[in-house]
Amino acid sequence: MKKHYLISTAALAVFCLQPCVAKPVIDPDPAVIPAPDITVDGENRIQIALLLDTSNSMDGLIDQAKTQLWKVVNTFIEAERDGKAPFVEVALYEYGNNNNAVGNDWIRMVSPMSRDLDDISRKLFALKTNGGEEYCGAVIQRALGDLSWDKNKSTYKTIFIAGNEPFTQGRVDFRPVSKDALEKGITINSIHCGGRQAGISGSWHEAAALAGGDFLVIDQDKAIAHIDAPQDKKIAELSSKLNETYLGYGRLREEAQENQLEADKDALANKKSGASVQRAITKASQNYSNASWDLVDAINEKKIDPAKLKTEELPDEMKEMNQEERKNYIAETAKKRVQIQSEIKALNAEREDHIAAAMKDLAEDGSKTLDQAMISATRSQAAKLGYKFED
Secondary structure, eight states: OOOOOTTTHHHHHHHHHSOOOSOOOOOSOGGGSOOOOOOOSOSOEEEEEEEEEOSGGGHHHHHHHHHHHHHHHHTTTSOBBTTBOOEEEEEEEEESOTTSOGGGTTOEEEEEEESOHHHHHHHHHHOOOOOOOOOHHHHHHHHHHHSOOOOOTTSEEEEEEEESSOTTOSSSOHHHHHHHHHHTTEEEEEEEESOHHHHHHTTHHHHHHHTTOOEEEEOTTSOOOOOOOTTHHHHHHHHHHHGGGOOBOSTTHHHHHHHHHHHHHHHHTTGGGTHHHHHHHHHTSTTOOOTTTBHHHHHHTTOOOGGGSOGGGSOGGGTTSOHHHHHHHHHHHHHHHHHHHHHHHHHHHHHHHHHHHHHTTSOOOSOOOHHHHHHHHHHHHHHTTTOBOOO
């Protein structure tokens, strides 16, 4: 939703007419400076950048993104390529929001490319809408320039940009930017929140076509489809129990564990959307990695040697243990985690059977929600790079 201001309208008009060849402007806020290149072992890497219009008219879109992040990540739980499962990294931007700097085209990097899904979830739930100018070309340019994109051609790299204003707004022409994305092996999927013809008139289809992606149309105000299943309650209980298997270490442990609990609460607060169940399923998968603060994940990924940690960096319950006791305690905790994750997976298999049967009785009106649009596009595009998905 547009709001114009008397003091800056003329200046903005001149500014927007200038051709843009400059490099993207980086936010001055240290909290959103891009992280250094991520080094993770393994070739099966999925990178998803989500660019959300957070102007006044987009509350429905933000609500869908908040509740359905987990379902999109879960798309890749059962995927495999050459017998190996992929891991998922997600980045998040907001654009079209007057709370951000006009010098940055009303754009803010909310999170760089990251595997810390708890942190991304918390930041998603913190997003607030506020009227501004929606510059699609500029936010795509920022995402291309700021983020640590994998240079491997076999890595599935994609941008999802969602909004409802014409794609042609702003000083950055989306056409050369979209072609640049394609050259870097990054697909652009445009998600228009409104009628299909309005999206075509606003050039949303053109951006996707230039970058090898899909043009998608969603109803941002449509209620998320969720069917309660008998297994939901037990899955939620196991999700909470799973938290007890996380052994925080280092200076980030208290903040990270708090993020984990708060992300659980955020998902539970949106029970009707199924967010809490989808989050639990994510937590039971390889995509839920907390190696930066959890001893079990860090050891599994060979990030640390626990014997080299200082006593004050260990969880309270381990500080009085000797090295052998610590080793055994970590091993037992890891074993307990695997058992709980296996229970969640088994219950979810039963749950999926229940939902499949119930879905046969539901009529579809043909319109999609954000998660449905993203899942459809990612499965199709990743399959072209050799990924196989369970039906």
